[in-house]
Amino acid sequence: MRTWKRNLLAVPILLWIGLLVGIPMLLVVALSFLSRDHLGNIVYQFTLDNWRKVVDPIYLRVFWNSLLMALLTALITLLVGYPVAYITSNLSPRRRALSLGLIMLPFWISSLLRTYGWMILLGNAGVINNVLMALGLIERPLPMMYKFGTSLVGTAYMLLPFMIVAVFNSVDKLDRSLLEASYDLGASRWKTFFHITIPLTLPGIVGGFTLVFIPALGLYFVSDLLGGGNTVFLGNLIHTLATRGRNRPLAAAFSLGMVALALMVLAFYWKVTKDKTGEGLFQ
């Protein structure tokens, strides 16, 4: 009876998700099997054509491109974010609040504006090039814009706070006496870090990885602005197909392909976090 009552509290959110996420999602699934006419109107005629096009070798390379971008973004944010989270959790409460506040601060500004900020920094006539030239270190501007790496830097920057916060929560819960025990038993700092700290904070690492990987698949405006549109990611392709490409059914099929990529990462997350100690991953 009591669990029944407690479960009742979940009904509003279930309804919310069911109506506003579930139904549109089903519509997207249905759309991916429909046809369209030359004006781009949906025609209610079943077809597998859209799915055949999704597995076209050229379009599969777009999937690979997005996957690579998302994986590298997650990796970079982890490498940069883990130390930040670790150090932050060891600070005094006041400094810790300040540090977390500063990490969150960029969210107060539109992500589009922050992307333009990167353009001002990295451009040929940008701040970095101007400073280097004024110092006489370089003669002509270093071309830093419109490359895969530029998009990667922008996307990683955009999503870094997600990683930091996820890892921070995990590091914060870490029982410090275990570290002391490790030292007492003669383990070095590195050994302790790799055998105690990392396994115990693994849920945070995998959580942050998931939180970064999934949005990185879809942040196509960053690659449009910083990458100069020099390559194609899933987000760009879906956007084009849904608008000027007049092909919403194909856009729907690609969107579901993107959902599948995201689900793969989520499955990985579940597998890892169920195993709280993370031993399964290190064997």
Next chain:
Amino acid sequence: MKRTSAVLFTVVVLVLAVSAVMSAAEITLMTWGGDFIPRVIIEEFEQETGIRVNYKEVTSNEDMQSLLEANPDQYDLLVTTDYMVDILRQNGMLEVLDKSKLPNYANINPLYLGKYYDPDSEYAIPYAVSISLLLVNHEEVEKLGAKPITTYSDLWQPELRNKVVVVDWSVEIMGIVLKSLGYDYNETDPEKVAQAREKLFALKPNIVRFETNTPEDSLINGEAVVGFMYSNQAVKGNAADPRLQPVFPTEGMPIFIDCWVMSKEAPNKDGAYQFLDFIMRPEIAARIADITKFTTPNKAAEPYLPDYYRNNPMLNLPDEVAANTSFYIGVDKVLEEYEHIYVEFKLR
């Protein structure tokens, strides 16, 4: 009794009058943002007529289409690009315009009427004309050792490596390639398309950036020396740096006409007609052209245009340039294949 009915009568009249004013008091426009319909002009219209204007900003023709098709009774007027006029017309979303309510319609240059999207000039009133062209920094092109740029074919010169910026749209880029090969836009002949595909791939090393919204910036900051862009962007680039000069490629250029259209279920058609007639007044049309930097299709506006505008070939298109333009007609037949080629091109 008599007094009561008099009071009742007055109330009824007042209610009717108020509701009539209410319905005449508001129109809703939907189009691009960024002062595409200048605020000052809208304010003047509001002051003159007492009709309030709501301005719904969108970022794509397709957004306009979805919004209009979802709620056709919420929008009175749209300004949308030629191909979307064609789609909306064929989908039965548009009202046939009653020209008797538009005395200023006579001001429109017949050169811009009766186009493919509205063959009998029933549904659309042209508002802003633009073309795509090349904006070139001739000095820098020379410094790179490339020969002067007069045609699309000149973009393939190896000296221009990483020095070209283009708008980011498959149909447009394939258009350049097809034109440089001497073919028409939106060619469907597989052999010619295959030829264009090869030539397109050869252009990749020269392109530094694909940018649809502000390609002129790349020329201003020097990262590119040639840009293929829309005329209003080229005008801005030229204004920021006079060394950036327009080149009208001899192979011909694409033209776009953004047009006013009325929703078939427009809630305030009278107000919409008043607005359309207002913006077609010669002096108003001239001021709009001055603010938006688009070519005006309003012939009667010419005497009111500022000198800089009249002397600028990108704004006041010379006849021989205008004659060398064409629309992208039949885009639907090539879209899918061009997009596929374009993705392959970008992944190289």
